[in-house]
Amino acid sequence: MSVFAPISLDDLVTQVPDGALLAVPADYSGAPMAATRALIRRGARNLRLVTVPQSTLQADLLIGAGCVTEVETAAVTLGEFGIAPCFTRAALAKTVRVIDATCPAIHAGLQAAEKDVPFLPLRGILGSDLVKHRPDWKTVDNPMAASGDPILLIPAIRPDVALFHAPMADREGNVWIGRRRELATIAHASRTTLVTVERIHDGSFFDDERLAAGALPAFYIQAIAIAERGAAPVGLFGEYEPDLDHLRAYAREARTEAGFRAYLAREVGTAKAAA
Amino acid sequence: MSVFAPISLDDLVTQVPDGALLAVPADYSGAPMAATRALIRRGARNLRLVTVPQSTLQADLLIGAGCVTEVETAAVTLGEFGIAPCFTRAALAKTVRVIDATCPAIHAGLQAAEKDVPFLPLRGILGSDLVKHRPDWKTVDNPMAASGDPILLIPAIRPDVALFHAPMADREGNVWIGRRRELATIAHASRTTLVTVERIHDGSFFDDERLAAGALPAFYIQAIAIAERGAAPVGLFGEYEPDLDHLRAYAREARTEAGFRAYLAREVGTAKAAA
């Protein structure tokens, strides 16, 4: 079990190529906000996001900063602080293509990729207008049933990159995700997994079965960078709460394009000019 | 969050009805040996086993004791100690029907039940003689592909009862399964989940994110009994190693029907007469 070396945040985000299909975790599972800001600063372009299954500030920032051409999502919102302003503007102006989905379909698509099967079946959903607008979703007759029994098939979702923030990595490069098991699924389903962590745990999670239970093994992970409070202003499970004042202020400020630009300049820093 | 009361081992096994489809965990994930002995003593009959995905002593004892009519399995063996004598005898004499499967198909069948979908697709396996003898497995043309692309569909496996042994339960009735995540899948897929544990943890696993990561929530679990060294002579993850001398001796003794009877009388006690 060799020892791994963390890399810098800036080096980490160079491993998210322009045009990548990027998996974006929900707020409860380690939103990689420091990495998102670094990604905006490096001037990432043409990203296609898949939110697992929804997103708040992370998707809204990436969309507002012009990094995104497409987003598959069950919802983008600022939760109790209302609509996600950049997402809403971009969706209405069609500067970003929104591929509407539903939470269990996104989970199922990732599970299909985890098994490298072309699809997973899912009950329900039939009759939703989502189905009409998802030519990639297929309704078939359940081949296991004697008589007609329509069922929906959800195609595999294979992100190019999974990027998330977690409490800690150990000296072997394993990452502790606790009970946020969707992070394991995302990593399994993705070609490349990049992680930021609060700190390095001295030793191996596998020396303690209690820690091992929440570990994502190193062989799924391509690179790790340390980013203290790397999920802020979003919270991090078991570590810190969201900064509600920051989020409330963002919801207000980003209501106008000019307000969003001011936020970006102040909180994120200068983005490189678009290529 | 209310407090639950553990019940006795004998009461626990009355909740495994004769004829039930019973999920049997592999040796590495908490073989419920004390409960298995209690089940044999109570004279359980006509059980149908599904091993997840294989079994050693547990399945062999239940088969030898005449509790079983059918077993779906990827393998029954005593591992380094050779063939499982009762399984082998029963299979050849056809007193037990063996439904041959393969590990990933059993996992996939349980995952299908976990999602309450009729099937999960799986790559590979085509061309194995297993497929010929599994009329419940269906080969279809991948509906997502433009041209012919055969793929196997594995039907959902829905055990009536999941029964396993774990290190501990907490005061709320949550059970700690650590990284043995197949136990969560089995519990999700099963109608009833019965658990034996080494001990009761004072408090709630959910008070500590490190313990929460390995917890199976109480609402999946119907009953819990305390059984110290409840997996012995098989080992228990993170707790104790298998008793190799015991297993080696079993492999030798159970080679004959008479030897097995002697083992049963000595190690299990008197079984009730068959109904």
Next chain:
Amino acid sequence: MTECRPEELLAATLAAQIPDVRHIAVGAASPIPAAAALLHQARSKERVHVTILHSRRYNSFTDGGRELFDAAAQGRIDVFFLGGVQIDGEANINLVGLGEYPNLTQRFPGSFGSPYMAFVVPNVILFREEHSPRTLVRKVDFVSAPGWSPEGVWRRGGPRALVTGLAVMTFDAPRRRFRLTSVHPGRTTEEVRNATGFDFDMPDRAPTTAVPDAVTLGLLRSEIAAKLREFYPDFAARVFPVPA
């Protein structure tokens, strides 16, 4: 004492729609349904499990984001609450946008898990405070989750009731129609009819929605308010201010 806040009336009214069950789940950003679920739990003689996704204490899922949906598919969740930016007379809900999709004139966050939960959960309770022709429409612009399904389509559950700031309606899935069950205190049937964009059945005389009794209000203001403070601090502070 019997001065009852609108949120208290709605929580008690939602709680009254919950049948005897084992497991009630509440999605994100739903303080009034959360209060209703906790109220039902507090008054139940049986052990009732309440999952509130927004909470740490009331969320014991350990299998990732999919577990809510898988557990619901397994039939382990008996009651779920859904809202809708639009809700129509066939109990379809819209969480996506106004206009002809994808050419929307207004964009909402998205469908979340509604198209799934509406099928797998036996008792779905629709909840929308605003009761107006804008929210309760003849036909939703986009069906996030359909209120009913044609014969032959697997479906375990669906919308059973609709609670708004004005009234309570129950949904008759085979007939695909709502029926007015009660009108909140101080409101009239006429008002409900005018504020509703869809056709619905009306009894000759719609009863008044029961106002929560003193015991219920006591529970809400003490035990339930204390629990809500953990995960809906703003809501709890506004609706259940701690006496100075």
Next chain:
Amino acid sequence: MTECRPEELLAATLAAQIPDVRHIAVGAASPIPAAAALLHQARSKERVHVTILHSRRYNSFTDGGRELFDAAAQGRIDVFFLGGVQIDGEANINLVGLGEYPNLTQRFPGSFGSPYMAFVVPNVILFREEHSPRTLVRKVDFVSAPGWSPEGVWRRGGPRALVTGLAVMTFDAPRRRFRLTSVHPGRTTEEVRNATGFDFDMPDRAPTTAVPDAVTLGLLRSEIAAKLREFYPDFAARVFPVPA
């Protein structure tokens, strides 16, 4: 020094079949393949991950019994070892029984994950110590895992080589035939032919399997033996006795 035990020869020979890869996995009850994987790892300049299911230290799976199979499906496992109670000339293996299934005359444990791993793992190495007409047959009685698949069937990998107590063969999947690559020291081509129940290609002169050099034997007897002691204590004690 160059006195080499049969297990050492086999471990070194199996290791020689492993191409440059990132991740080698070893199933249950496979001490010689485990030694081969650890030997390959020890000699590799690149970081090679070795998963030994039988071990605690060399098993970092945390997603349950399915993770080995899912990780293999994801293309994250490059090498896997399979045995067979019977192996035939088309690289089919039988782990189920002798006779006409289900009317067996002999019953083996079962197919384990072989019908899956043989498809998803690029490099499958077949290993069976006993090389006899009983184990290497013209046609297996039951195909647990097929050695090849017809065109149009999704398949990423399959058997590449067969190592036995007598010889090494490579498998040519398009031609569905084994070819003798080397014969172990002290054995003859004739012996291999007589002990093999299936037809295979033979070079005019089959080379002798390379005996592990002093460095390799040193590695096996020190570093690898120490590692094996954790999870194959009986095997390690027998093959690599600790000098008194």
